[in-house]
Amino acid sequence: MTAEKKAKCSTGLTGNIAVAYAMKQINPDVVAAYPITPSTTVVEEFSSYVADGAVTTELITVESEHSAMSACIGAAAAGARVMTATSSQGLALMWEMLYIASGMRLPIVMTCVNRALSAPLNIHCDHSDSMGARDSGWIQLYSETVQEAYDNVVQAVRIAEHGNLLLPVMVCLDGFITSHSIENLCVFDDDTVKGFIGEYKLNQPSLLDVEHPTSYGAVALPDSYIESRRQLAEAMINAKDVITDVAKEYEKVSGRHYGLMERYMMDDADAAIVIMSSAAGTTKVAVDEMRKRGLKVGLLKPRVFRPFPYIEIADALKNIKSVAVLDRADSYSSFGGPLFTEIRSSLYELDKRPKIISRIFGLGGREYGVQDAVKIFEELLKIKETGKVDKLYNYITVRE
Amino acid sequence: MMKRGWKETPIRGIILEAGSSHDYATGGWRKIKPVLDSAKCIDCMLCWVFCPDSAVIVENGKMLGFDLEHCKGCGICAEECPDKVKAITMLAEEEEEEIA
Numbered sequence: 001m002t003a004e005k006k007a008k009c010s011t012g013l014t015g016n017i018a019v020a021y022a023m024k025q026i027n028p029d030v031v032a033a034y035p036i037t038p039s040t041t042v043v044e045e046f047s048s049y050v051a052d053g054a055v056t057t058e059l060i061t062v063e064s065e066h067s068a069m070s071a072c073i074g075a076a077a078a079g080a081r082v083m084t085a086t087s088s089q090g091l092a093l094m095w096e097m098l099y100i101a102s103g104m105r106l107p108i109v110m111t112c113v114n115r116a117l118s119a120p121l122n123i124h125c126d127h128s129d130s131m132g133a134r135d136s137g138w139i140q141l142y143s144e145t146v147q148e149a150y151d152n153v154v155q156a157v158r159i160a161e162h163g164n165l166l167l168p169v170m171v172c173l174d175g176f177i178t179s180h181s182i183e184n185l186c187v188f189d190d191d192t193v194k195g196f197i198g199e200y201k202l203n204q205p206s207l208l209d210v211e212h213p214t215s216y217g218a219v220a221l222p223d224s225y226i227e228s229r230r231q232l233a234e235a236m237i238n239a240k241d242v243i244t245d246v247a248k249e250y251e252k253v254s255g256r257h258y259g260l261m262e263r264y265m266m267d268d269a270d271a272a273i274v275i276m277s278s279a280a281g282t283t284k285v286a287v288d289e290m291r292k293r294g295l296k297v298g299l300l301k302p303r304v305f306r307p308f309p310y311i312e313i314a315d316a317l318k319n320i321k322s323v324a325v326l327d328r329a330d331s332y333s334s335f336g337g338p339l340f341t342e343i344r345s346s347l348y349e350l351d352k353r354p355k356i357i358s359r360i361f362g363l364g365g366r367e368y369g370v371q372d373a374v375k376i377f378e379e380l381l382k383i384k385e386t387g388k389v390d391k392l393y394n395y396i397t398v399r400e
Numbered sequence: 401m402m403k404r405g406w407k408e409t410p411i412r413g414i415i416l417e418a419g420s421s422h423d424y425a426t427g428g429w430r431k432i433k434p435v436l437d438s439a440k441c442i443d444c445m446l447c448w449v450f451c452p453d454s455a456v457i458v459e460n461g462k463m464l465g466f467d468l469e470h471c472k473g474c475g476i477c478a479e480e481c482p483d484k485v486k487a488i489t490m491l492a493e494e495e496e497e498e499i500a
Contacts, residue, residue, distance in 0.1 A: 104413060104414075204410070204411075204414065205416070214415060214416055215418075218413060220413055224409065227405070230406040231409065
């Protein structure tokens with residue numbers, strides 16, 4: 001590694017500034033956005049790049065997130081490479097348009113800085129916003145660190161624009177915890193990013209192609225709607241391999257490994273916590289502490305939630321005796337969190353299934369500490385001994 | 401019209417040819433239909449101007465009648481037909497066309 005490249009590996013940036021920096025290097029044709037905490041500084045920083053002429057992007061400042069996503073959709077249908085960022089209520093206000101972006105197969109890349117939904121009003125982290133959008137046909141990648149947020153944004157462009165997919169991608173990072181904390185990370189030089197993402201070309205006549213007039217967003221009644229949605233499902237089925245391939249290519253240029261999930265001390269583990277994003281880092285510390293005590297515990301951190309890699313997840317958990325799935329969102333089903341229900345379902349095909357529990361944690365930015373993870377591990381080891389689950393679904397990090 | 405399977409359907413739900421809405425008959429939505437009394441009609445073209453479905457058939461400056469494959473029966477033509485003329489009557493679908 002050259003000295004210059006080494007220097008770039010000690011860049012200290014917050015999650016949001018790292019995302020904005022990745023966007024600068026990507027230099028999208030259009031960014032349409034509306035500010036909302038905690039994603040605001042992504043676009044704030046990016047607008048400085050626009051003002052300074054560091055990018056050639058058309059920045060569209062709109063009057064709401066519904067309009068932001070609408071403008072992104074129009075621009076993407078016209079053949080532009082398009083990005084945006086939002087959080088929480090902003091994502092909620094985009095709801096109608098999210099389905100249109102995926103249904104029209106527009107490869108928009110959006111950073112979702114995860115934040116709780118009202119009520120009560122709260123600006124801090126949980127995953128209620130993006131988890132609610134899980135059925136909207138968007139690919140979802142979750143980032144543990146600032147480095148992962150940066151890396152996911154760069155990879156997201158390639159994933160979204162892949163000819164077999166043409167799907168919008170949501171890159172999630174934890175509000176304030178990751179978005180506003182400075183971490184050391186490696187950033188590429190601009191040419192490396194440019195080379196990695198390549199040129200984007202719409203593979204069909206665009207809205208602006210007057211030689212080949214086409215209708216976008218037409219009505220599709222019972223005689224054709226389901227064919228369109230079946231295509232969307234097929235693209236999502238294809239997405240797993242594309243995400244894996246892009247990650248392999250990314251590893252070649254970055255030296256950093258990505259996959260559908262990260263397995264931490266899982267090979268001989270009896271008990272495991274499944275958890276996403278920044279809380280995985282906290283849990284790794286707890287795993288290390290438990291391991292020092294001679295206890296065989298591990299961590300599974302899904303990176304890709306949509307598509308849901310159910311085969312790989314079942315494979316990663318098949319030899320575990322007891323599993324806790326920690327969701328930073330509830331689906332208010334009285335059964336378990338959104339990650340829990342899908343993981344439990346993934347295990348159904350196994351001949352010998354682990355015991356599994358759902359624990360909701362950290363809503364609205366409530367602190368999740370090493371001791372919280374240690375307590376879960378202790379509960380899991382007890383479940384392993386007794387074979388009994390007292391409570392399938394419960395909250396932790398809550399005052400009783 | 402040919403019914404394509406999902407693998408052959410163009411993605412994005414886009415329509416690759418222009419003017420294809422003409423192939424989509426919307427007349428089946430109609431409850432009441434416009435009926436023209438040619439004897440009264442003065443070919444002023446107000447109905448043609450106002451018809452939201454381009455369902456008024458005009459040739460060489462003459463009002464010939466209605467494209468019932470696309471007319472949805474909104475009655476705007478009958479409303480806009482000048483008071484002194486009133487050449488268009490809205491009839492229930494099942495009623496006979498006595499005037500015409």
